Amino acid sequence: MSKEKKQFETEAIRTQLERTEFLEHTSPLYLTSSFVFEDAEDMRASFTEEKERNIYSRFTNPNTSEFVEKVCRMEGAEDGYAFATGMAAIFSTFAALLDSGDHIVSARSVFGSTHTLFTKYLPKWNIETTYFDINKPETIESCITSKTKILYAESPTNPAIDIIDLKLLGNIAKKHNLILIIDNCFATPYIQQPIKYGAHLVVHSATKLMDGQGRVLGGVTVGDADLVREIYLFARNTGPALSPFNAWTLSKSLETLAVRVNKHCENALKVAEFLENHPKVNWVKYPFLKSHPQHEVAKKQMKLGGNIVAFETKGGIEAGRSFLNAIKLCSLSANLGDTRTIVTHPASTTHSKLSEADRLEVSITDGLVRVSVGLEHVDDIIKDLSQALG
Ligand SMILES: Cc1ncc(COP(=O)(O)O)c(C=O)c1O
Numbered sequence: 001m002s003k004e005k006k007q008f009e010t011e012a013i014r015t016q017l018e019r020t021e022f023l024e025h026t027s028p029l030y031l032t033s034s035f036v037f038e039d040a041e042d043m044r045a046s047f048t049e050e051k052e053r054n055i056y057s058r059f060t061n062p063n064t065s066e067f068v069e070k071v072c073r074m075e076g077a078e079d080g081y082a083f084a085t086g087m088a089a090i091f092s093t094f095a096a097l098l099d100s101g102d103h104i105v106s107a108r109s110v111f112g113s114t115h116t117l118f119t120k121y122l123p124k125w126n127i128e129t130t131y132f133d134i135n136k137p138e139t140i141e142s143c144i145t146s147k148t149k150i151l152y153a154e155s156p157t158n159p160a161i162d163i164i165d166l167k168l169l170g171n172i173a174k175k176h177n178l179i180l181i182i183d184n185c186f187a188t189p190y191i192q193q194p195i196k197y198g199a200h201l202v203v204h205s206a207t208k209l210m211d212g213q214g215r216v217l218g219g220v221t222v223g224d225a226d227l228v229r230e231i232y233l234f235a236r237n238t239g240p241a242l243s244p245f246n247a248w249t250l251s252k253s254l255e256t257l258a259v260r261v262n263k264h265c266e267n268a269l270k271v272a273e274f275l276e277n278h279p280k281v282n283w284v285k286y287p288f289l290k291s292h293p294q295h296e297v298a299k300k301q302m303k304l305g306g307n308i309v310a311f312e313t314k315g316g317i318e319a320g321r322s323f324l325n326a327i328k329l330c331s332l333s334a335n336l337g338d339t340r341t342i343v344t345h346p347a348s349t350t351h352s353k354l355s356e357a358d359r360l361e362v363s364i365t366d367g368l369v370r371v372s373v374g375l376e377h378v379d380d381i382i383k384d385l386s387q388a389l390g
Pocket of ligand 1: 086207217
């Protein structure tokens with residue numbers, strides 16, 4: 001793969017494997033579990049890593065390497081490793097870097113399974129997490145102890161679309177010598193590149209906008225080469241690798257990331273503006289609306305506002321549920337970042353097991369609806385939302 005740095009869109013399309021004797025135009029799919037050696041010496045040198053080459057697809061595969069290389073170029077990262085899902089990326093990143101007794105400081109509003117990882121599973125290995133309120137960043141430093149190793153956040157958050165100042169996090173991480181990890185799934189590297197602000201690692205659910213077509217699951221962690229090396233060794237031995245087929249699909253998906261995300265964001269802004277003026281809506285949260293509480297921070301660190309719009313229906317939990325029941329065109333689905341617009345009502349679904357007070361701590365009010373705005377014609381999306389609001 002060429003080393004010369006090109007524009008984002010060009011890297012997304014032209015980062016590809018060397019052509020084989022067949023002179024294929026796009027990279028072929030290497031659906032093979034292992035690779036062969038020339039002789040005993042080749043095998044020895046490969047296993048001792050004197051030679052950089054593919055051995056077994058749990059370690060590396062040409063298709064996963066191409067996908068990882070593209071994400072590294074997009075995020076400005078040194079190295080990376082691709083996983084079967086976003087959660088595999090997040091779990092493996094923490095498991096590889098932390099020891100028993102280490103401590104994490106994390107934003108309270110993080111994706112539900114990440115929160116479960118922090119509260120239920122990592123404590124089994126004596127790893128505790130202290131949470132800070134994303135809307136009170138001035139409290140972050142008071143959460144840091146001598147055992148803190150990782151500072152973690154998402155921006156924008158799922159599902160409340162809060163924004164945190166990445167530069168501020170980068171400065172805190174530097175001052176306290178912490179590893180800053182950012183889940184950049186909602187923004188994608190097209191919109192925001194956390195490494196520029198001091199993040200050491202960036203994690204992604206590639207299942208979302210990276211694939212963007214609701215087809216495959218995937219995850220990736222990219223960042224500082226020495227940290228990625230630890231993560232690679234953990235993953236190589238524990239087996240959460242991305243499949244070659246999914247890597248091939250995701251690499252093709254990245255070719256259209258910029259055009260898709262541009263259009264997603266254009267539609268999302270129109271949907272947000274429509275909702276903001278609707279009498280049955282209490283409030284709308286979209287980073288590129290002036291009314292967003294962290295609009296100024298969003299404008300500084302994001303190129304566009306993303307494709308997720310959060311809003312609150314008047315009438316609480318029942319209003320949220322009846323809104324969902326009245327939807328005709330959009331999908332009721334657990335995914336996001338698809339070409340198809342998807343609506344969810346977190347209080348009655350993903351977060352229904354939490355008490356109202358606990359939901360409020362992560363900015364989820366009873367009437368909160370999350371819209372993952374798709375690529376259908378925006379007039380049709382708005383028409384559907386409008387008739388469902390009644
Ligand atoms: C912000 C965020 N991070 C991580 C994940 C987990 O990704 P996956 O479903 O690919 O495991 C999700 C899934 O919705 C997410 O929204």
